[in-house]
Every structure is written in C-alpha cells, then in structure tokens.
Amino acid sequence: MLTPDTPERLYSTRLRTAVVLTGSGTAGAYHAGVLRALQEAGIRIDLVGGRGVGAASAVFAAIEGAARLWEPDGVWRGPSAGTFYAWRSPLRAAGWALTAAAVILAVPLALLALAVLLAIAGMLLTLVGLSRAAAAVTSWYSGWIEALFTPASLPTIIPRPALLAILVSLAIVILSAMRGWMRLGRKRRSRIWGVGRVLGGPLAATTLGDCCITQLWNLIRGAAPLATPEPAELGRRYLELLTENLGQPGFRELLLTVHDMDARRDLVFALLGPQPRARFFNRPHSADNGARQLEAFDLAGASRDHLLDALLAALAVPIATDPHLIAFAAESAWRGETHRACDRPGALSRLVEEIAAAGAEQVVLVSASPVPARPHELSAGRADLRGRAGEQLAASEAADVRDVIEQFSGRFAGLFMIRPAYNPVGPLDFSGVYDERSDRTHTLGELLDRGYEDAYRQFIEPVVGASGDRIPTVQQ
Numbered sequence: 001m002l003t004p005d006t007p008e009r010l011y012s013t014r015l016r017t018a019v020v021l022t023g024s025g026t027a028g029a030y031h032a033g034v035l036r037a038l039q040e041a042g043i044r045i046d047l048v049g050g051r052g053v054g055a056a057s058a059v060f061a062a063i064e065g066a067a068r069l070w071e072p073d074g075v076w077r078g079p080s081a082g083t084f085y086a087w088r089s090p091l092r093a094a095g096w097a098l099t100a101a102a103v104i105l106a107v108p109l110a111l112l113a114l115a116v117l118l119a120i121a122g123m124l125l126t127l128v129g130l131s132r133a134a135a136a137v138t139s140w141y142s143g144w145i146e147a148l149f150t151p152a153s154l155p156t157i158i159p160r161p162a163l164l165a166i167l168v169s170l171a172i173v174i175l176s177a178m179r180g181w182m183r184l185g186r187k188r189r190s191r192i193w194g195v196g197r198v199l200g201g202p203l204a205a206t207t208l209g210d211c212c213i214t215q216l217w218n219l220i221r222g223a224a225p226l227a228t229p230e231p232a233e234l235g236r237r238y239l240e241l242l243t244e245n246l247g248q249p250g251f252r253e254l255l256l257t258v259h260d261m262d263a264r265r266d267l268v269f270a271l272l273g274p275q276p277r278a279r280f281f282n283r284p285h286s287a288d289n290g291a292r293q294l295e296a297f298d299l300a301g302a303s304r305d306h307l308l309d310a311l312l313a314a315l316a317v318p319i320a321t322d323p324h325l326i327a328f329a330a331e332s333a334w335r336g337e338t339h340r341a342c343d344r345p346g347a348l349s350r351l352v353e354e355i356a357a358a359g360a361e362q363v364v365l366v367s368a369s370p371v372p373a374r375p376h377e378l379s380a381g382r383a384d385l386r387g388r389a390g391e392q393l394a395a396s397e398a399a400d401v402r403d404v405i406e407q408f409s410g411r412f413a414g415l416f417m418i419r420p421a422y423n424p425v426g427p428l429d430f431s432g433v434y435d436e437r438s439d440r441t442h443t444l445g446e447l448l449d450r451g452y453e454d455a456y457r458q459f460i461e462p463v464v465g466a467s468g469d470r471i472p473t474v475q476q
Contacts, residue, residue, distance in 0.1 A: 010467040018047040018360035021054030025427030027368035029076040031057035032069035033451025049255040055314035064250030065219040084208040090176035094169040101165035201321040235307035258313040259344035269310040271299040276359040293333045313341035362414035369398035390426030
C-alpha cells in the first residue's frame with residue numbers, strides 16, 4: 001500500500017532501503033510474516049529499524065536470522081508463544097489462593113441457596129398432592145442443615161481453611177515484595193516502598209525475552225553444543241558476527257529505539273556502516289546542545305555491551321511490565337548510572353527520524369495496526385483486563401502510524417506501508433482472540449500468515465513488480 005505522499009514514485013533497488021518494524025506484543029508475528037515474504041522475494045534491505053517488539057524482529061533480520069521468527073520451533077510458532085506476557089507468577093499464585101478462600105467462604109451460602117430451592121420443591125410437591133414426600137424432603141434437609149451449622153461444625157471449620165488461603169496469598173505478596181526490594185537494592189537507589197515499585201508490573205516480559213535470547217544463541221552458535229553465555233557476552237558475539245559480515249547478502253545495518261524513563265529521553269542504539277556512522281553519531285541536536293551523546297549509542301564502539309539491554313527494554317510495555325534496568329559504563333556520558341528503560345508506543349516518529357539520519361532514501365514501514373476505521377465499524381469493547389489494555393495500546397500505535405505518514409510526507413524518495421486491512425488480534429492476545437465481526441477465533445499463526453500475504457499484495461507485487469527494476473536473486 002503506497003502512502004499518500006508518494007503515489008507516483010516507484011521503488012528502486014539502487015536506493016538505500018530501510019525496513020521499519022513497529023508495534024507491541026503480537027505485532028511480532030505479523031513482522032515475521034512480512035520478513036518471510038521480503039526474504040523470499042529477494043528484496044534488498046540495507047537497514048532494519050525497530051521499536052517495541054519490532055526491535056526483536058529487527059535484531060533477527062539484521063543477521064539473516066529472521067527464519068527463527070516463523071519456523072515451526074521458532075519464536076512465533078513455538079510452544080512458548082502462547083505464554084508471552086503472562087501474569088507474573090506471584091500474582092497468579094496470590095490470585096489462586098484468594099480464589100480458594102472465596103470458594104471456601106461461599107460454601108455456607110451455597111448450602112443456604114440449596115435449602116431455598118428444596119423449600120420451593122417441597123411447596124410444589126405439596127401443591128401436586130405429594131405432601132408426604134414434601135415433608136420427608138424438608139425434614140431430611142432441615143436436619144442436615146441444623147447439623148452442619150452447629151457451633152462445632154461449619155462455623156468452626158470454614159474459617160480455618162479460608163484464613164489459611166488468605167495468609168498464603170499474603171505471604172506470597174510479602175515474599176514478592178522482599179524479592180523486589182533486594183533486586184532494586186542491588187542495582188540502584190530508589191524509593192522502594194511504593195506498592196507498584198516493589199511488586200512490579202502485572203505482566204512479565206521475561207518469557208519473550210528469554211525466548212529471543214535462546215533463539216539468537218542457537219543461531220549464532222550453529223551446531224556447536226555450547227551453553228548460553230551471559231547477555232553482555234552474547235550481545236558482543238552477535239555484534240562481531242554482524243560487523244564482520246556487514247554488506248554481505250542477508251546482513252543489514254541495525255537501529256533500535258527505547259525510552260529512558262529516568263532521563264525522559266528516547267535512546268537510540270545503532271550499528272551502521274563506516275560512511276553513515278560518523279555523520280549519524282556526530283550530527284547536531286537542535287533541541288538540546290550536547291544531547292546527542294546522551295541519546296545515541298554506537299553498538300560498534302563502547303556501547304557494544306548494550307545490545308541485549310536495548311532488546312529487553314524494547315520488550316518492556318509501559319505500566320504492564322517492569323522496565324528494564326540499563327547499567328551504563330562509568331566512562332559513558334551517563335557516568336555509570338543505572339536507568340529504567342522501556343518501550344514508548346509513540347516513538348515511531350523518532351525512529352523514522354533516526355532512520356532518515358542514517359541515510360535511508362526509501363522506507364518500508366511495517367505495522368500490525370489495521371487501517372483507520374470508518375463510520376459504522378464500532379465494536380463492543382473488551383471486558384478482560386488484558387484486552388482493555390491491548391485496545392488502548394493498539395489505538396495509540398495506530399494513531400502514531402498515521403501521524404508519521406503525514407509528518408514524513410516527501411522526506412523520502414519512497415515511503416511504503418505494509419499493514420493489515422483488519423486485525424482483531426490485540427497486542428496482548430497471544431492465545432488468540434474470538435472476533436465477533438467474523439464469528440471465529442483468530443490466532444497468532446493466522447496473523448503471521450496475514451503478514452506474509454499482505455507483503456506480497458501491498459508491496460512486492462504492486463510496488464516492486466511495477467518498478468521495472470530487476471531484483472538480484474539472493475541465495476538463502
């Protein structure tokens with residue numbers, strides 16, 4: 001789908017091309033489908049950029065490893081995909097304990113409700129002439145209720161397991177708080193006694209982060225039976241592989257953006273080729289003199305230990321998950337400070353601005369946000385917490401995509417968009433979602449396939465095919 005700013009311009013293989021991947025959560029499955037189509041068609045890509053889960057997609061795509069995203073045992077088709085961004089374990093355990101307490105306390109009420117139903121049944125039996133049977137039923141149940149509610153029975157028994165379940169829930173919360181206190185105490189000084197700060201976000205991004213790290217290491221180590229190294233070491237090996245092969249088919253320059261909650265700045269992590277590198281990191285910053293060194297980090301230089309920091313921070317959804325802590329080196333511009341970093345759903349404009357600064361001449365923007373709605377397309381809002389949070393996140397990202405299209409009108413020789421016409425899968429619907437409009441369940445696998453099809457229908461066939469340029473075949 002061509003954007004309104006460039007309907008008459010054609011794609012060219014001679015221009016420096018960037019693919020920008022934006023979105024949160026399940027959008028990674030859509031990215032995987034699009035990247036599969038672009039790889040299959042042999043589209044030349046010089047630079048990949050990402051925010052949110054798009055950062056993970058970009059990290060794999062930069063080293064010819066995007067297949068790890070869509071393979072049967074990969075990130076988005078593997079068995080762990082349905083568990084991404086699950087409720088944190090302490091919250092789940094505490095919730096189950098409180099549920100058990102509620103069920104135990106509801107037993108007397110259930111017995112009383114059954115007594116009412118039996119009384120109604122006895123009255124109906126009396127009306128049809130079965131008064132003897134009605135009296136027998138009423139007498140039996142009355143005696144049973146009287147025996148159960150004696151002071152030595154239910155009034156004594158019920159409170160004990162209910163209180164135990166409540167104490168278990170409270171113990172889980174306290175242990176989780178102590179763990180959070182110890183974690184924060186080791187890494188940075190902080191006001192730790194706030195409930196939200198101690199207990200953390202309700203969802204956990206660690207499952208997706210661990211899955212990406214495992215798949216990256218499997219890709220880098222090949223067939224060698226080596227244990228997964230520490231994150232900093234894994235990041236260095238990744239960057240060594242990318243730096244050594246930069247310019248070879250399948251290897252691309254990389255640019256990621258995250259948000260620094262403490263500095264209130266967007267941070268940019270990039271590994272670029274020799275020519276754009278100096279211009280990119282030394283360009284003046286109009287808003288704040290000297291801010292460039294606080295915001296732009298060269299992954300080919302002193303910041304090479306922060307690749308996985310950037311990846312894990314990009315996967316941290318604001319409010320829903322804990323931010324990722326980035327410990328900067330003492331010789332860096334931040335002088336050894338430890339900052340909280342996460343994704344910023346509205347950071348797409350900053351990402352595209354940095355892509356332009358890196359010398360991109362034409363951009364392929366990939367987003368799982370569907371096209372803007374029109375009249376008579378309202379749907380009922382989600383009632384579950386994950387769904388409601390996902391709706392707000394998706395709405396913010398869709399508006400950001402629209403703003404970027406208008407903001408960068410005419411800035412590139414070509415700005416092309418790949419996005420679904422309709423996508424009911426919210427950013428946090430990793431187990432799929434039932435859609436009322438189509439009266440069926442949509443899954444992650446279907447979203448991945450839709451990205452593959454959209455890439456062909458919206459870009460490869462109508463744009464690349466109509467350009468007349470011959471695309472060189474890349475052996476995979």
